[in-house]
Amino acid sequence: MVSRRRAGADARVETEANLIASSMNVTPETAVVWDALKTIPDPEFGLNIVDMGLIYSVENHDGNIAVTMTLTTENCPSGEWIYEGVKTALNQLPEAKNVEVTMTFDPHWTPEMLSEDGKRQLGM
Amino acid sequence: MGLALIWLAIGTGLLVVHPGLLTMPHAAPPVIALTHSWMLGFFVTVACGAVYQLVPVALTTTLWNENLGWWHFGMHAVGVPGMIYFFQGYQLKEVGLFGSAVALGILCFTLNTWITVGRSTRRDAVAWSIILAAGWLLFAVLAGLFLVCNRLWTWVPVPPLALLRAHAHLGLIGFFLALLQGVAFQLIPMFTMGEVRDWGAAKAGLWFAQLGLVALVPALIWQWTMLTYLGAVAVTIGMVFSGYGLKQSLATRKKRKLDPGITVFLRGGIGLAAAALAGVALTLPDSTRSTAVGGFNPIIYALCGILGGLLPCIAGMMCKVVPFLTWMRVYGPLVGRRPTPPAHSLTQPHLERWGLGLQQLSVLPLLAGAWLLNDFWLRLGTSLLAVGVILFLMDMAGVLKHLWFPAAAPAPTPALKPKLT
Numbered sequence: 001m002v003s004r005r006r007a008g009a010d011a012r013v014e015t016e017a018n019l020i021a022s023s024m025n026v027t028p029e030t031a032v033v034w035d036a037l038k039t040i041p042d043p044e045f046g047l048n049i050v051d052m053g054l055i056y057s058v059e060n061h062d063g064n065i066a067v068t069m070t071l072t073t074e075n076c077p078s079g080e081w082i083y084e085g086v087k088t089a090l091n092q093l094p095e096a097k098n099v100e101v102t103m104t105f106d107p108h109w110t111p112e113m114l115s116e117d118g119k120r121q122l123g124m
Numbered sequence: 125m126g127l128a129l130i131w132l133a134i135g136t137g138l139l140v141v142h143p144g145l146l147t148m149p150h151a152a153p154p155v156i157a158l159t160h161s162w163m164l165g166f167f168v169t170v171a172c173g174a175v176y177q178l179v180p181v182a183l184t185t186t187l188w189n190e191n192l193g194w195w196h197f198g199m200h201a202v203g204v205p206g207m208i209y210f211f212q213g214y215q216l217k218e219v220g221l222f223g224s225a226v227a228l229g230i231l232c233f234t235l236n237t238w239i240t241v242g243r244s245t246r247r248d249a250v251a252w253s254i255i256l257a258a259g260w261l262l263f264a265v266l267a268g269l270f271l272v273c274n275r276l277w278t279w280v281p282v283p284p285l286a287l288l289r290a291h292a293h294l295g296l297i298g299f300f301l302a303l304l305q306g307v308a309f310q311l312i313p314m315f316t317m318g319e320v321r322d323w324g325a326a327k328a329g330l331w332f333a334q335l336g337l338v339a340l341v342p343a344l345i346w347q348w349t350m351l352t353y354l355g356a357v358a359v360t361i362g363m364v365f366s367g368y369g370l371k372q373s374l375a376t377r378k379k380r381k382l383d384p385g386i387t388v389f390l391r392g393g394i395g396l397a398a399a400a401l402a403g404v405a406l407t408l409p410d411s412t413r414s415t416a417v418g419g420f421n422p423i424i425y426a427l428c429g430i431l432g433g434l435l436p437c438i439a440g441m442m443c444k445v446v447p448f449l450t451w452m453r454v455y456g457p458l459v460g461r462r463p464t465p466p467a468h469s470l471t472q473p474h475l476e477r478w479g480l481g482l483q484q485l486s487v488l489p490l491l492a493g494a495w496l497l498n499d500f501w502l503r504l505g506t507s508l509l510a511v512g513v514i515l516f517l518m519d520m521a522g523v524l525k526h527l528w529f530p531a532a533a534p535a536p537t538p539a540l541k542p543k544l545t
Binding site: 039040041042043044045046072073074075077078080081082084085086087088089092111114122123124 | 178181182183184310314315317378379380381448451452455456457459460461463464466467468469
């Protein structure tokens with residue numbers, strides 16, 4: 001019984017991971033970058049910026065890391081800290097040679113960009 | 125923020141020690157001292173602090189002059205206690221002296237705010253509400269000084285009570301209502317993941333209230349009954365428009381469950397609307413508009429507006445803004461270097477809920493006590509208010525504690541492993 005329950009829970013987690021991964025360009029090279037980005041929180045909503053859907057693209061070519069990101073609004077009060085935090089976290093990666101973080105508001109962030117896990121945590 | 129919280133404790137303490145103040149005429153010196161401890165001591169201090177912190181961020185600019193902000197703080201910190209102390213004994217020259225310090229501080233605030241907003245390109249209802257509110261606050265304080273001077277030297281032959289009413293409404297409607305009518309459209313969508321769909325309602329709300337105030341102030345001074353009534357109605361219509369705009373904005377929210385602070389803020393809006401209706405009733409041509417105590421009188425109106433409306437609006441928003449600003453100061457620089465707690469985890473939800481809830485609950489017995497001149501209801505109301513304020517202060521102290529004692533790095537939350545493609 002216990003193992004069947006655990007198998008069900010594992011399957012559910014796997015499904016959620018698939019849903020999140022479907023919106024990410026995760027390769028063996030970028031996986032470490034995504035993991036680093038997941039340590040950066042959005043202070044207001046308590047989610048990490050990946051689940052918030054604030055990361056638009058990630059590239060990693062031999063340690064040359066390029067991230068395109070956005071904020072929930074252009075006037076986001078904590079935007080500067082999030083942006084600086086992303087640069088700090090990525091520069092701390094052992095394989096990072098050059099880190100470039102681009103902020104864009106095209107397209108504008110919408111709550112539909114939240115990951116499934118993020119939506120669930122916010123009760124959406 | 126710390127100074128404002130001290131004033132909240134003092135204002136509440138005065139009510140607990142002297143609940144009978146609410147059965148006195150609203151122009152009695154000890155009642156004026158009590159009112160100023162709440163309005164200038166708590167509400168204005170909080171609101172000015174929030175303007176300094178949030179306006180540059182909301183308008184994507186920087187505060188024009190931080191030193192001027194410190195000058196304002198210093199003069200406010202010295203001027204307000206002096207004013208309140210000398211109000212008790214009705215020593216008007218001393219009140220004027222300390223009031224001048226407060227006015228100079230507010231002059232610094234208004235200039236700083238205007239220039240800060242002027243450096244931004246934003247000119248919507250939010251920006252205009254800040255510009256107007258800062259201007260009206262200066263006008264309200266100068267009107268207060270004029271009132272004191274006119275009592276001493278009679279420059280203009282107008283009744284002091286009429287000037288007092290105009291002064292109070294300049295502060296309440298000009299500063300606080302205008303600020304709330306704008307800033308709510310910035311903060312509520314931000315905290316609820318919503319958007320402002322109807323800027324027309326926000327603008328109409330702001331401008332109707334402004335129009336009403338422009339009519340109300342001279343009408344109150346020269347006691348033009350019909351214009352007073354029309355001004356009060358215009359302010360109320362403005363509040364209805366703002367409420368409608370906020371309702372539309374809330375309907376777009378993606379974060380369905382509202383935080384306690386936001387809920388209480390919205391209830392405060394209802395309290396302000398109730399006060400506006402009470403104000404309209406007091407301005408009806410057949411209303412006595414007397415200073416007589418008991419029954420439906422200006423104290424009831426003030427209780428509805430200040431404790432039933434302004435307190436939940438300001439305290440509710442503080443529950444959102446204070447943790448957020450504290451997080452920015454303490455944990456913002458640590459982002460990317462170590463795990464940081466979310467802003468809302470800095471508060472203690474049970475203290476927040478009970479504190480805000482008891483504050484709101486206290487308004488009913490206070491209204492009953494002031495209406496019926498009943499000591500039991502007044503004591504019950506002030507006791508509930510005191511407990512509510514104590515719990516609220518404990519919550520805020522717990523948040524501000526992080527400024528000196530940051531939380532240890534929390535254990536990282538296990539993240540779902542993304543599937544490699």
